[in-house]
Every structure is written in C-alpha cells, then in structure tokens.
Amino acid sequence: xxxxxxxxxxxxxxxxxxxxxxxxxxxxxxxxxxxxxxxxxxxxxxxxxxxxxxxxxxxxxxxxxxxxxxxxxxxxxxxxxxxxxxxxxxxxxxxxxxxxxxxxxxxxxxxxxxxxxxxxxxxxxxxxxxxxxxxxxxxxxxxxxxxxxxxxxxxxxxxxxxxxxxxxxxxxxxxxxxxxxxxxxxxxxxxxxxxxxxxxxxxxxxxxxxxxxxxxxxxxxxxxxxxxxxxxxxxxxxxxxxxxxxxxxxxxxxxxxxxxxxxxxxxxxxxxxxxxxxxxxxxxxxxxxxxxxxxxxxxxxxxxxxxxxxxxxxxxxxxxxxxxxxxxxxxxxxxxxxxxxxxxxxxxxxxxxxxxxxxxxxxxxxxxxxxxxxxxxxxxxx
Amino acid sequence: xxxxxxxxxxxxxxxxxxxxxxxxxxxxxxxxxxxxxxxxxxxxxxxxxxxxxxxxxxxxxxxxxxxxxxxxxxxxxxxxxxxxxxxxxxxxxxxxxxxxxxxxxxxxxxxxxxxxxxxxxxxxxxxxxxxxxxxxxxxxxxxxxxxxxxxxxxxxxxxxxxxxxxxxxxxxxxxxxxxxxxxxxxxxxxxxxxxxxxxxxxxxxxxxxxxxxxxxxxxxxxxxxxxxxxxxxxxxxxxxxxxxxxxxxxxxxxxxxxxxxxxxxxxxxxxxxxxxxxxxxxxxxxxxxxxxxxxxxxxxx
Numbered sequence: 001x002x003x004x005x006x007x008x009x010x011x012x013x014x015x016x017x018x019x020x021x022x023x024x025x026x027x028x029x030x031x032x033x034x035x036x037x038x039x040x041x042x043x044x045x046x047x048x049x050x051x052x053x054x055x056x057x058x059x060x061x062x063x064x065x066x067x068x069x070x071x072x073x074x075x076x077x078x079x080x081x082x083x084x085x086x087x088x089x090x091x092x093x094x095x096x097x098x099x100x101x102x103x104x105x106x107x108x109x110x111x112x113x114x115x116x117x118x119x120x121x122x123x124x125x126x127x128x129x130x131x132x133x134x135x136x137x138x139x140x141x142x143x144x145x146x147x148x149x150x151x152x153x154x155x156x157x158x159x160x161x162x163x164x165x166x167x168x169x170x171x172x173x174x175x176x177x178x179x180x181x182x183x184x185x186x187x188x189x190x191x192x193x194x195x196x197x198x199x200x201x202x203x204x205x206x207x208x209x210x211x212x213x214x215x216x217x218x219x220x221x222x223x224x225x226x227x228x229x230x231x232x233x234x235x236x237x238x239x240x241x242x243x244x245x246x247x248x249x250x251x252x253x254x255x256x257x258x259x260x261x262x263x264x265x266x267x268x269x270x271x272x273x274x275x276x277x278x279x280x281x282x283x284x285x286x287x288x289x290x291x292x293x294x295x296x297x298x299x300x301x302x303x304x305x306x307x308x309x310x311x312x313x314x315x316x317x318x319x320x321x322x323x324x325x326x327x328x329x330x331x332x333x334x335x336x337x338x339x340x341x342x343x344x345x346x347x348x349x350x351x352x353x354x355x356x357x358x359x360x361x362x363x364x365x366x367x368x369x370x371x372x373x374x375x376x377x378x379x380x381x382x
Numbered sequence: 383x384x385x386x387x388x389x390x391x392x393x394x395x396x397x398x399x400x401x402x403x404x405x406x407x408x409x410x411x412x413x414x415x416x417x418x419x420x421x422x423x424x425x426x427x428x429x430x431x432x433x434x435x436x437x438x439x440x441x442x443x444x445x446x447x448x449x450x451x452x453x454x455x456x457x458x459x460x461x462x463x464x465x466x467x468x469x470x471x472x473x474x475x476x477x478x479x480x481x482x483x484x485x486x487x488x489x490x491x492x493x494x495x496x497x498x499x500x501x502x503x504x505x506x507x508x509x510x511x512x513x514x515x516x517x518x519x520x521x522x523x524x525x526x527x528x529x530x531x532x533x534x535x536x537x538x539x540x541x542x543x544x545x546x547x548x549x550x551x552x553x554x555x556x557x558x559x560x561x562x563x564x565x566x567x568x569x570x571x572x573x574x575x576x577x578x579x580x581x582x583x584x585x586x587x588x589x590x591x592x593x594x595x596x597x598x599x600x601x602x603x604x605x606x607x608x609x610x611x612x613x614x615x616x617x618x619x620x621x622x623x624x625x626x627x628x629x630x631x632x633x634x635x636x637x638x639x640x641x642x643x644x645x646x647x648x649x650x651x652x653x654x655x656x657x658x659x660x661x662x663x664x665x666x667x668x669x670x671x672x673x674x675x676x677x678x679x680x681x682x683x
Binding site for chain 1: 504506507515517
C-alpha cells in the first residue's frame, strides 16, 4: 500500500513536468533564435566574415588559412531558457554573439558590429582588437553592416539612430536623431549623403557631416534592405511588398514596383538592368529607369541574400541553399548548386568564385562560371 | 509548409496581425482580443467541461456511499460507479476529450504569438512565409511590442506573478473534492504546483505569452463563476438557521415514560444519598477496586 501511495503522489509532479516540457518545446518555435548571417568582404586576397561563434574570421584565399579574433562578449540573458534575451530568441545554452552585418575594411583596420551592441575595430595583421565602441556598456543590438567613407564609420542601431565614428580612433563624431523605430539595415553613402531605411517605414537621407536630415520618404512598410544608388536614384525594397525608386536629391518618387512579399535583399544593377530577389521566391528583372518588369523567374524558396555579379551572370541563393545563375544576356536562370543548408546572408564574390556563408557556420565556395562546388571552409575556431 | 502550419498556425498569425493593424498597431490588444475570440469559439467545449466537473462534484456523496458499500470489491465498485455516472448523465472521460481537443488550439495560439512577435531577425524572416497577401498584414509589420508598461518581447515579473495567481484561482474554483484522501492530496499538490510552474515559465518567455495566459485564465474564471459560482474558493461560514425552521425544545412530553426505579440490588449514589455501608451489601457482591484489590489478592511470597 505504501508503494502504491508513493506512486500516486508522484503523479502531480509527472503531470507538471510533462506540461512544462510541452510548453517549452512548443514555445521555442523555429526562427526565434538570433544566430546571425554575416556576409563577407574581400580585401587584398583576404576574406573577412563574422562567424556564428561571434568572431571575425580572416580567410586567406590563396592557402585557405584562417585567423580568428577573440569572440565577442555577450550581454547577460534574462529568462531560464534564454527565451527573451536582448533581441529575443529561444537560445538555451547559446553564449555567442550573433553577427549579421558584413565586416568593413579600411586601411589597416577591419571592423565588425555585433548583436551585443558594440562595434569592434581589429588590426588586419592579427585581428587584435584596436578599439571598441562604446568603450563601456552596450548600445542596442546592431543588425546592419558598417560603411566607411572619408575616414568615418557609419552604422544604424536598434535604438533607431545612425552613428558616425572616427574610423581610426572609434570616437563618436555624431549620432542622428532617433527615427521612429529600429534600424536593422546597412546605410549607403553617395557623395555627402547617407541613405538608410528604418522600421518606422521611412527612408532617410542624412548629411554625413553632422547627421542632420535632408529629407525622408514614407513607404507603407518597414525597410530593412540596403538602399542602392543608381545614377540619380536611390532604390530600396520595403515590407509593403514594393520596390521604390526615389530621386536621390529630394526623395520624390520616380517609380514603384510591387511584388508579393517583403523585399529584403539589396538589388543589383548591371548593364543598366536591375536584378532583385524577393521573399515571394521570385527574381525580378526590371528597367531601373522606369521600374518596368522585363522578366521574372520563380525559384524554390524565398530570396533573402544579396546577389552578386560574376562575369555576365547574376548569382542568387535561396533561403533553402539552392544557388542560381541568371544570364544578363538572355535573362534565363539556371540552377548551379544545391547546398542543402539555409542561406540568409549576402553573397560575396572574388573573381569567378562566389562565397556563401551557410547557417551551419561553413563558408561554401562555388565557381559561378563552371558551377563547380569547391571545398568548403569551416568558420569554427575549434 | 506542413499541414499544422498551413491549417492552424498561418490563419491564427494573420488574424493576430490584422487585429493589431486595426487596433492601432497594438500587439498587446491583439493578443487579448484573439485569446477571447478563440475562447469564445471553444465555449461549447469549455462549458461542457465545467458542467461535467460540477456534476462530478454533486455526485461525490453518492460516490462516497458506493465506496463504503463496495470498497473491498473493486470490480463491483467500478461497475456501480459507471452505473451512477450513466444515470446522472456524467461522462468522466468527457473532460479528457475536451482537453485533448482544446490543447492543439492553445498550442497553436501560443506558437502564433511567439512567431508574430518576431523578436530576432531570423524570426522576422521566418514570419514572412506565413503571411497572406493582404495589405493590412504587410502594413502592420513589425508589430509594436509596447503595451502598457510592458515590452512584450521581454519577460515581466508582475505579469508572471499574475499568471501564477490567476492560474491558482482558476484551479481552486474548479477543484473537485474527492472521497479518496489520496486524490485530495494530489489535487492540493497540483493546485500549487501548476501556478508556480506557469509563473516560473512566464518569467522565462516573452511577456506577450504571459499576457495570453493571464487573459485565458481570466476568461475561464469568469466562465467558471457563471456556471458554478466560486466553487472551491467559497469560504466555509456558519449558516444561521432558516426562520421557518422551529428550534428544538427539550422538556418532558406526555409520551415520555417515567424513569425506571432502580432494582433492590442496585447501588445508587449521588450527593443526596448517604454513602451505603459496605456491611449492608450482600456477600459475594463486593465492588471491585482495581488498585486495592490487586494488592490484596497478590499471592504472598
């Protein structure tokens, strides 16, 4: 009887534990974890990319040797299961800082921004940290990339502001007035003007000298894509399913093109033709002057990665990891490779080789001309 | 997209976003409204569950009688219990069936809230594949995480406490007392364990989810009250006698028999009776005095 009563009394614990497991498992749904999807930048035969470990990795493209920086330091995460850290996500056990933006290189320094709200400058010789901004404390998460121009470093932040730092010393030069919502995109600079989109649905044009606003344009959806400057236009995608082209000088609308889902990735222009991928799984070929559709191709899955131009082809990667090549002559699209890994970050090209950072922390290499998949490079330091 | 996502999650997410769009972009209000709507859709099942619980409570005295009568014969007891349930029109398994039907809906709503919040960039990218091609949907994103004092993407301790407290009240109201003390003990343990667990989980998840739990519990409390009152929360107070009941009176009545007179050999002692001389007692009829007589009767060494 004692044994039976002991078993009966354990039932509430078992039921409670079962319910807790169900809640945790069903609650941590796919896509909630902040992981990062940094693209790469090539300078003097070295490819710089942020890894999933929160490190800057310098890959020597001639011999595939790698140099790793120190891992970025995460800020403390509230919640038992890490389900609501600064920026969120169910990341029980995760301790690395996600890196989303493309690192920048200028002179003998390379720069990387982390989701922990800090910007780091590294010596390109050994990736030792030269300076950190802010020196103490953290900003809100930084998702977009860094842009360097005229000795200054620019980036947008989740606090809705654009920051300008001295690229050599890391001193803050100015910060803009806060926009209405967070900034997750990368700025674009043309002349004395910086263009950046915000989640308050506006595209801003700021003076790079002091961050004051020149003009703003209100779309109907949040803006995360990096604006593209083409001739006297600024072209950008919005979450309202539109691709916009504005006069760069005053922000007046020239044309808009409507897709079926978010325009997430930056478009590219080649030979006076605009190529853009959309989260509706389509690649659109447009006339950049009028926005008229020239061609469209539907692929296997949404396109979130910024494409690259290699020879006369534009290379796209879908989120499921299928790589396509679109001929700029015939507008025909063909499949180059199936990496079978998620691809969310921008592609990088050096010569005929396209570098693709897949979500398993591996740098895939693909010859875009022959379609040959070359040996991959692990971005893990262990 | 799998069947679960297509049929359950996708509609819920889009409805959540559209409601937020028409509520000035407020995700918090949208969570409250959608939780209420889903509860209203599940109302027939929930009412059935509550009524079934109430009927079970009413049957407890009869179940106790059966337990006394057939306690040792388990088979007979089970048979009689089933007959009683059948006669009363109660389906004990009905509660379980309604819970099984309701669980996927709650899980779907719970997941939809997490997905729609799209806290991380990956979450926002993932959300895009669930969206219907409606202008109201695309215009509303991303949803505003501010609601009252809350950041819906971050845990909140006050809301976590509220989650636990509302869970406790709801359980206390629906608790079914049992004749089996062990079942009562289990029920008491669950009464405290579940609210503590939910409160603890609410501290670990975004407060948007805790908001959903609080609204859900509040709805059920109101429903429970309407159907069966405060239930286990009702305080046990002494009830005054109803005025129409006559008070009991103690006193002689015509039908009372007179007290019997003691027989001759009976020793009667009271304050007014003289102590009876022992020598007057008939031989052989002595009063046994335990301490004394034991000593007297002890054999001598």
